[in-house]
Amino acid sequence: MAEIELRHIEKAYGETAVVKGVSLSIRDGEFLTLVGPSGCGKSTLLRIIAGLEAQDSGEVVVGGRCVDDKRPKERDVAMVFQSYALYPHLSVFDNLALPLRTRRLSFAQRLPFVGRALPGRGSLEKAIRAEVEQAACMLDIAHLLHRKPGQLSGGQRQRVALGRAMVRHPAVFLMDEPLSNLDARLRVQMRAEIIALHRRLGVTFVYVTHDQAEAMTMSDRVAVMMAGELLQVGRPERLYRDPQDLRVAEMIGSPKINVVSRAHWISLGASLPPGIHGNTTHLAFRPEAVGIAASGDGRLNGVVASVENLGSDIFLNVALGDGRGTVVVRTHPDASRSEPGRPVGLQIDPACLLQFDGAGTRLRQTEQAEAAA
Amino acid sequence: MTALDQDFPRGAAAKAGLANRSGEHRLGWLAVSPALLLLIGLLFGPVAAVVLFSLTDWQLGSFTFHFIGTANFRTLFTDPTFWKALGNTLVYAAIVVPGTVLLGLVVALLIEASPGLRGFYRAAHFLPVMSTMSAMAIVWGTMLHPTIGLANRALGAMGISGVNWLRDERTALLALAVIGIWQGFGFAMVLFVSGLKAVPQQLYDAAAVDGADGVLDRLRIVTLPMLGPVTMFVVILTAKRSFEVFDSVRVLTQGGPNYASEVLLHRLYTESFDFLHMGYGAALTVIYLAIIVLLTLTQARLLERRVHYS
Amino acid sequence: MIARFPDRRFAGRVARHAILILTAAFALLPFVWMVSLSLKPPEEIFQADFRLWPTVFHGVENYRVALTAAPMFRFLLNGLLVCAAIFALQLLVCIPCAYALAKLHFRGRDTLFSAVLVGLLLPPQALAIPHFVLLNVFGLLDTYAALILPWVISTFGIFLLRQFFRSIPDEVIHAARLDGLGEFEIIWRIMIPMTAPALAAFGIFSVVAHWNDLFWPLIAVRREEISTPALGILLFRDDEAGQFLGPLMAGAMIIVAPLLLAFLLAQRRFIDGLAVTTMK
Numbered sequence: 001m002a003e004i005e006l007r008h009i010e011k012a013y014g015e016t017a018v019v020k021g022v023s024l025s026i027r028d029g030e031f032l033t034l035v036g037p038s039g040c041g042k043s044t045l046l047r048i049i050a051g052l053e054a055q056d057s058g059e060v061v062v063g064g065r066c067v068d069d070k071r072p073k074e075r076d077v078a079m080v081f082q083s084y085a086l087y088p089h090l091s092v093f094d095n096l097a098l099p100l101r102t103r104r105l106s107f108a109q110r111l112p113f114v115g116r117a118l119p120g121r122g123s124l125e126k127a128i129r130a131e132v133e134q135a136a137c138m139l140d141i142a143h144l145l146h147r148k149p150g151q152l153s154g155g156q157r158q159r160v161a162l163g164r165a166m167v168r169h170p171a172v173f174l175m176d177e178p179l180s181n182l183d184a185r186l187r188v189q190m191r192a193e194i195i196a197l198h199r200r201l202g203v204t205f206v207y208v209t210h211d212q213a214e215a216m217t218m219s220d221r222v223a224v225m226m227a228g229e230l231l232q233v234g235r236p237e238r239l240y241r242d243p244q245d246l247r248v249a250e251m252i253g254s255p256k257i258n259v260v261s262r263a264h265w266i267s268l269g270a271s272l273p274p275g276i277h278g279n280t281t282h283l284a285f286r287p288e289a290v291g292i293a294a295s296g297d298g299r300l301n302g303v304v305a306s307v308e309n310l311g312s313d314i315f316l317n318v319a320l321g322d323g324r325g326t327v328v329v330r331t332h333p334d335a336s337r338s339e340p341g342r343p344v345g346l347q348i349d350p351a352c353l354l355q356f357d358g359a360g361t362r363l364r365q366t367e368q369a370e371a372a373a
Numbered sequence: 374m375t376a377l378d379q380d381f382p383r384g385a386a387a388k389a390g391l392a393n394r395s396g397e398h399r400l401g402w403l404a405v406s407p408a409l410l411l412l413i414g415l416l417f418g419p420v421a422a423v424v425l426f427s428l429t430d431w432q433l434g435s436f437t438f439h440f441i442g443t444a445n446f447r448t449l450f451t452d453p454t455f456w457k458a459l460g461n462t463l464v465y466a467a468i469v470v471p472g473t474v475l476l477g478l479v480v481a482l483l484i485e486a487s488p489g490l491r492g493f494y495r496a497a498h499f500l501p502v503m504s505t506m507s508a509m510a511i512v513w514g515t516m517l518h519p520t521i522g523l524a525n526r527a528l529g530a531m532g533i534s535g536v537n538w539l540r541d542e543r544t545a546l547l548a549l550a551v552i553g554i555w556q557g558f559g560f561a562m563v564l565f566v567s568g569l570k571a572v573p574q575q576l577y578d579a580a581a582v583d584g585a586d587g588v589l590d591r592l593r594i595v596t597l598p599m600l601g602p603v604t605m606f607v608v609i610l611t612a613k614r615s616f617e618v619f620d621s622v623r624v625l626t627q628g629g630p631n632y633a634s635e636v637l638l639h640r641l642y643t644e645s646f647d648f649l650h651m652g653y654g655a656a657l658t659v660i661y662l663a664i665i666v667l668l669t670l671t672q673a674r675l676l677e678r679r680v681h682y683s
Numbered sequence: 684m685i686a687r688f689p690d691r692r693f694a695g696r697v698a699r700h701a702i703l704i705l706t707a708a709f710a711l712l713p714f715v716w717m718v719s720l721s722l723k724p725p726e727e728i729f730q731a732d733f734r735l736w737p738t739v740f741h742g743v744e745n746y747r748v749a750l751t752a753a754p755m756f757r758f759l760l761n762g763l764l765v766c767a768a769i770f771a772l773q774l775l776v777c778i779p780c781a782y783a784l785a786k787l788h789f790r791g792r793d794t795l796f797s798a799v800l801v802g803l804l805l806p807p808q809a810l811a812i813p814h815f816v817l818l819n820v821f822g823l824l825d826t827y828a829a830l831i832l833p834w835v836i837s838t839f840g841i842f843l844l845r846q847f848f849r850s851i852p853d854e855v856i857h858a859a860r861l862d863g864l865g866e867f868e869i870i871w872r873i874m875i876p877m878t879a880p881a882l883a884a885f886g887i888f889s890v891v892a893h894w895n896d897l898f899w900p901l902i903a904v905r906r907e908e909i910s911t912p913a914l915g916i917l918l919f920r921d922d923e924a925g926q927f928l929g930p931l932m933a934g935a936m937i938i939v940a941p942l943l944l945a946f947l948l949a950q951r952r953f954i955d956g957l958a959v960t961t962m963k
Contacts, residue, residue, distance in 0.1 A: 079582045492950070
């Protein structure tokens with residue numbers, strides 16, 4: 001119905017390649033987030049799906065049909081923009097009604113004054129009014145219908161933008177960083193509302209954001225993009241625990257994953273854990289995969305540089321032996337050995353150790369390590 | 374070291390900054406005094422003088438004058454040529470304003486629609502705005518010449534016999550209006566272009582997704598509404614400039630034939646400086662002043678609103 | 684726009700060029716006509732069939748007549764002199780005033796600024812009579828002074844410069860004062876360089892307006908020797924030699940050329956200057 005398939009999409013602006021051979025399958029009804037830093041091409045990809053930009057090569061297939069030759073209005077997609085893009089001179093009601101009017105009323109019926117007198121317009125308008133009011137009620141903006149966007153708050157405008165997308169009952173919702181203009185508190189609230197909306201409508205949502213926390217909490221699946229390439233697609237937990245690329249590992253999760261290069265490890269005089277590949281150049285492990293022990297008892301040793309007490313957790317920044325590099329460790333508030341200046345040993349859970357080669361590709365643990373674990 | 378510096382020798386400035394209140398006062402007044410004097414002497418004084426003149430029977434060269442109240446105004450309002458001039462000016466504005474605004478808008482829309490040759494088009498259309506109207510009016514005069522002028526030659530080639538544009542009572546004002554449009558539409562275009570650049574692209578995108586991606590739809594839903602404030606501004610600006618028309622009239626028709634192309638400012642000039650009817654001229658100036666001030670105030674109000682739009 | 688419909692796009696682009704060439708032709712027509720006639724001998728001007736380029740090139744003769752029958756270069760020189768003097772004096776008067784209004788605190792400052800705003804409303808033509816009378820009283824009519832003096836105070840200049848001066852953060856000024864700079868140096872070394880674009884815009888606005896002005900020179904000046912360009916070409920036209928269209932068009936060309944050339948060389952500056960100053 002509304003599965004989206006992107007096949008080898010490429011797009012360049014002049015000399016710069018913005019999207020490099022991206023292939024992605026989005027399932028019907030799923031909430032998929034495209035996440036990545038600014039300039040990685042995620043917004044461009046979204047616009048290509050919408051039809052606002054044409055790809056240089058590759059195909060966009062929606063519901064089994066190639067839509068490359070279809071204009072945006074023919075693609076049965078709706079879009080929520082970062083700036084909401086509400087028509088400032090129209091009331092909220094007219095903003096919501098516009099997509100319906102352009103579709104259902106003929107050109108003559110849409111003419112400013114004359115159109116109103118034409119037959120058929122009355123009944124069409126009534127139907128449109130009913131649908132607009134229904135959407136407005138669902139989004140709790142029914143009391144704002146007569147106002148203009150300039151008179152609304154950021155959160156209210158956000159909802160009108162959602163409403164305008166909803167009234168058409170599209171097969172696909174596209175959202176381009178819709179929450180980035182809101183303050184933190186409102187953002188968290190709107191996140192929940194968007195998730196609830198998705199559950200209620202059951203329609204495919206394609207969401208773009210640079211905030212990995214947003215991606216992780218909202219999505220069925222997450223697609224990580226960087227520098228125009230699709231690095232990995234999968235469920236949030238999968239991306240967290242089983243990243244296929246070092247860049248994915250570093251992007252997902254907060255605080256950032258600890259990365260120590262093999263050379264650095266050796267130069268610290270520490271022995272490598274069992275099961276390390278010959279090609280491994282970087283070892284990575286999450287803050288919660290590290291335990292604090294007495295100095296000299298761990299694989300790596302260092303000194304506690306600073307302590308971040310978040311109430312439920314404590315994050316220790318441990319400076320490694322030679323002073324180059326820091327490891328972030330998550331511990332309990334009750335744990336001992338967590339004062340600054342204290343020398344500690346770091347015990348790393350081998351099952352949680354991730355290995356990456358020189359190209360950043362993930363390497364699986366060898367059988368030896370699996371046997372030892 | 375200048376006189377200004379002497380108020381603030383370097384050491385004192387370093388230590389006391391400008392916390393020396395009275396020093397700042399003196400300095401401020403010193404800095405504005407030339408401007409202030411000139412404002413009074415060249416601006417407000419003269420305005421008061423004009424109003425005064427209009428209420429007296431003072432003539433240039435005489436040393437006495439008497440207050441005659443509104444006599445000058447009564448002369449003015451019972452003079453048919455004054456009303457002719459006022460009427461003509463309104464007709465002129467009624468032709469030039471829509472013509473300039475529409476032409477400027479169309480050209481701006483077309484120029485911004487594609488990147489091709491934008492620089493050339495912008496320059497070409499703006500050239501008339503920059504040119505000396507006095508000289509170009511003379512050129513237009515030859516173009517509108519009844520026998521050898523371009524206008525009548527072109528019409529003749531199509532089999533239509535042309536008129537003596539500038540000497541025919543029916544067409545003189547119209548010809549001047551065309552010249553007025555010619556000079557102004559490039560400026561309107563520039564203002565519209567800057568207005569068009571300010572329309573956010575995401576609005577067009579939203580319209581495209583909503584189903585309004587045809588040219589007329591985009592104009593109706595996004596472009597024209599967003600250009601509303603700019604349009605109002607351009608209308609008022611063009612209206613103001615229309616009321617100030619003088620050069621082309623003076624050069625080409627001198628208000629004739631038979632006052633068919635007489636306009637306010639030209640009337641003011643001839644009465645005040647050709648005939649030296651100072652009282653009459655002053656009264657006319659007061660009327661002219663009132664009209665222009667009204668238009669300028671409206672323009673300022675619109676500019677304020679534009680800044681706060683959306 | 685979507686790159687998908689090449690035929691439609693092409694047709695659209697063609698239509699756009701077609702219409703724009705038409706309107707551009709309308710705008711450029713008088714210039715083309717002027718040049719054409721200025722190069723033609725009298726017989727060709729009155730000839731029945733029309734040609735753009737003259738069959739007999741008479742340009743040199745026409746321009747020679749124009750330059751000798753009327754002091755064309757004198758007119759241009761006067762224009763340059765008068766406009767430069769006006770702008771220089773305007774700067775001299777407006778800059779300190781604008782600076783004081785923007786950055787200094789003194790009693791009556793806001794009243795003064797309101798007065799400036801009121802002054803902005805007044806059209807200069809309404810002041811013609813009193814200016815005329817004033818200059819007559821001082822015996823300055825028909826001199827360069829008459830052409831220059833009434834324009835020295837520019838409420839527009841004060842307003843524009845004040846706005847730009849205000850946009851310079853106070854901290855910069857404080858830092859300068861702490862560094863020991865006197866007020867004059869602050870204006871000269873800091874304010875003026877930082878608002879150079881505004882000064883350029885104001886300059887363009889002022890020069891263009893006064894170069895093209897006919898109304899006031901017509902009132903203030905009688906003698907040919909001190910006439911400015913706009914007045915000069917009119918005098919030439921009303922003169923005997925100006926009855927001949929070839930030289931007349933040549934004369935018009937000479938008058939119009941300087942400003943147009945300057946415009947073509949610095950298009951962006953001119954357009955931005957004139958548009959921005961209007962908006963402000």
